[in-house]
Amino acid sequence: MKTFTADNYDPAEIVEELLDGAGAVRFTGLFSDDQIAQARAIIMDHSNAEAEKVTHFQGAAAEDGKINLQRRVWNLLAKGDVFADMATHPVLLDCLRAFLGTDMVMGSIAANRILPGGPGQEPHVDYPYWDMHDLPSHPARLNASYPVNAQVTIMLDPFTETSGATAYMPGTQKNLRYPTEADNFFESCHRMLGDPGDTVLFFGAAWHCAMPNASDHDRNAVLSNYVPKWVKPLEDLPAGLTQDFKASASAELRQIIGLNHPYPEVLDKAQAINAEGRT
Structure with a gap:
């Protein structure tokens, strides 16, 4: 996997690698040790709280279940400023805009915590491709000549073969x-290896797990x-954020959470409002 820093990356080269090369690149040095530690602490707190709720409602049987060995924490933008900083890192935005268009939006931001003994996954592709096994539900001739997905993985712990670093082909x-x-x-996959703070940007159409x-x-x-x-996001990010958060969001953050893109919109209502403004 090609590796870049904030000082030597070229968006055009990265787009070519994502589309026509391996499908993934690594960045080092984008985030400080303090940012990584802060993000990890918040995720640990929230995932522990969610696990306690599950155990309470489902009983002791949940203790040994997958839900306690692999935990997701959603809507991270509402859980700490550090996640907004991660989502709007200028190097990542530069590459994502070159790959998906200048007005691209964030479809989701979540944490994945896999505890010791946690299970792996089956190989798959990511949203909005993730149900490509149901081909009739997708447009005819859908292909990867242009991308409608990008994934960013920011490592908060060592990603090693032993710890279950993401596999990809x-x-x-x-x-x-x-x-x-x-x-x-599994016979020919590679691994997304790295240290805390390393970041992998990849095209989610590449098989991985x-x-x-x-x-x-x-x-x-x-x-x-x-x-x-123009792709419907996975998470309704604005709905999970307070009005104060949205009102004070930076221009970059407003763009990626979709506040600058009006659609879908009730157009007859918008037309009436515009008409009132002209009277």
């Missing part, structure tokens, strides 16, 4: 389809999904 984004058992993914965590420590990451402005 380079080049599979070029032929957009869902992986099958016959593809023998989390691997089992066989280490003695958690594997936490911030996972962000980005889509062009």
Whole structure:
């Protein structure tokens, strides 16, 4: 996997690598140790609280279940300023705009915490491609000649083979389809390895999956999904944020949470408001 820093990256080169190369690139040095520690602490607090709720409502049987070994924390923008800083890092925005268009939006921002012993996943592709196994539900001739997805993984713990670093198969984004058992993914996959603070940007059409965590420590990451402005986001991010948050959001943050894109809109109501403004 090609590796870049804030001083040596070229958006055009990265777009070419995402579309026609391996499908993924790594950045180092984008985030400080303090940012990584702060993000990790917030995620640990929220994921522990959610696990306690599940155990309370589902009983002791949940203790050994997957929900306690792999935990998601959603709507991170509402849980700490550090996540807004991560989502709007200028290097990432520069590359994402070159890849998905200048008005691209964030489809989701969540944390994935895999505890020791946590399970892996089956190989897959990501939203909005993630149900490509149901081809009739997608447009005819859908292909990867242009992207409608980008994924960002910010590592908060060591991503090693032992801790279950994300596996991916380079080049599979070029032929957009869902992986099958016959593809023998696990026999030829590569791993997204890195240290806390390292960041991987990849085209979610590349086959990938989390691997089992066989280490003695958690594997936490911030996972962000980005889509062009005309693709419906996975998370309704504005609905999860307060009016004060939205009113004080930076221009970059307003763009990626979709506040600058009016659609879908009730157009007859908008027409009436415009008419009133002209009277």
